[in-house]
Amino acid sequence: xxxxxxxxxxxxxxxxxxxxxxxxxxxxxxxxxxxxxxxxxxxxxxxxxxxxxxxxxxxxxxxxxxxxxxxxxxxxxxxxxxxxxxxxxxxxxxxxxxxxxxxxxxxxxxxxxx
Amino acid sequence: xxxxxxxxxxxxxxxxxxxxxxxxxxxxxxxxxxxxxxxxxxxxxxxxxxxxxxxxxxxxxxxxxxxxxxxxxxxxxxxxxxxxxxxxxxxxxxxxxxxxxxxxxxxxxxxxxx
Numbered sequence: 001x002x003x004x005x006x007x008x009x010x011x012x013x014x015x016x017x018x019x020x021x022x023x024x025x026x027x028x029x030x031x032x033x034x035x036x037x038x039x040x041x042x043x044x045x046x047x048x049x050x051x052x053x054x055x056x057x058x059x060x061x062x063x064x065x066x067x068x069x070x071x072x073x074x075x076x077x078x079x080x081x082x083x084x085x086x087x088x089x090x091x092x093x094x095x096x097x098x099x100x101x102x103x104x105x106x107x108x109x110x111x112x113x114x
Numbered sequence: 115x116x117x118x119x120x121x122x123x124x125x126x127x128x129x130x131x132x133x134x135x136x137x138x139x140x141x142x143x144x145x146x147x148x149x150x151x152x153x154x155x156x157x158x159x160x161x162x163x164x165x166x167x168x169x170x171x172x173x174x175x176x177x178x179x180x181x182x183x184x185x186x187x188x189x190x191x192x193x194x195x196x197x198x199x200x201x202x203x204x205x206x207x208x209x210x211x212x213x214x215x216x217x218x219x220x221x222x223x224x225x226x227x228x
Contacts, residue, residue, distance in 0.1 A: 004156075032214040043118070043205055043219035044157065051214070089156050093214050099169045100214050104156030 002027040002094040006105025013080055014113050021108045023090035024072040032093035033066060033073050034102070037086045044089060048075070077110075085112045116140040118220035120206050126226045132194035135223045139188070139208030147217060148181055148191050151203040157219075163189065164212055196227045 003026040013019045025033075031052040036044035050057045050064045050073065057064050061080075066073040077084055090105040119138040127133050139146050144165055149157035160179065162170040165186040174181065178197070183189040193200055203224050207217040 006156075034216070036219075041221075041224075043207075043221050045219065046216050049216070091156075099162060099164075100212060101159060101162070101170065102217065104158070106156055107154070 002030060002092055002101070002103040004090060004092050004103050004105045006090050006108060008108060009106065010109045010111070012111045012113055015080055015082060017080055019075075019077045019080055019084070019110055021075045021088055021090070021110070022072060023074070023092075023105050024070075025092040025103075026071070027092065027094040028068075028071065030092040030094045032100070033064070034091050034093075035064060035075050036089045036091065036104075038089065038107075039086045047088075080112045082112050082114055085110060118206055118208055118218055120204075120220040120223055122223055123221060124224045124226075126228065127196050128228050129198055130195040132192065133196050133225065134193075135191045135204050135206075135225075137189045137191070137206030137220060139206070140218055143208035143210055143218075144186075145209045145212030146183055146189050147207040147209075148189070149205040149207065149219075151205055151222070153202070157205055160191070162212070169212075193225075196225075198227050201225055201227045 006023045034049035037047045038044040061078045063076040087107045089107050091102045146163040148160045151157045160174045161181045163183045181191045203222045205222045206220045209215050209217045
């Protein structure tokens with residue numbers, strides 16, 4: 001099955017600086033890569049996603065890049081703000097028993113230092 | 115904005131007792147997922163429904179866990195008997211079709227087994 005690795009596990013950046021989180025996946029057939037933000041005591045919320053026919057996608061301060069050849073994708077947050085502090089999860093979608101299945105990374109705890 | 119509802123938010127039980135969690139997906143969403151999230155890890159799929167049918171329960175410990183979605187709308191996940199290792203966050207998610215479309219998560223149920 002699919003295996004997703006995520007790095008780093010913790011990341012601290014000064015407010016206003018950029019943050020980058022990286023993920024690798026194992027199943028070359030995976031074609032959908034969402035990123036979720038999880039705040040304390042809440043369920044994960046989708047912040048951005050990318051499909052395999054696109055190399056990069058941007059939404060205001062958040063961007064995601066995908067390298068299908070190397071099987072890795074990254075989340076970039078620019079001009080970080082205190083409200084960006086949370087745990088971020090990457091995921092990759094693969095076919096399992098004929099159905100799409102999301103496999104999540106282990107998460108990155110991002111702390112923005114004021 | 116429509117949301118996935120879950121109850122209870124918190125549950126404390128003793129080992130060997132039975133527990134049940136309820137999920138109401140976003141109206142019109144055909145696909146419903148139950149995930150387990152152990153502290154410090156990403157969500158792991160337990161069971162996936164397409165309407166009222168189970169399409170993937172390969173990771174569900176069937177000796178003690180059961181899930182149903184009788185009318186293809188809301189769903190119940192049951193554990194009987196609960197074990198210490200079942201302490202985790204149980205997340206419900208739903209999506210429109212289950213085919214690489216966005217999964218929306220509920221707030222989760224935090225289970226503590228004593």
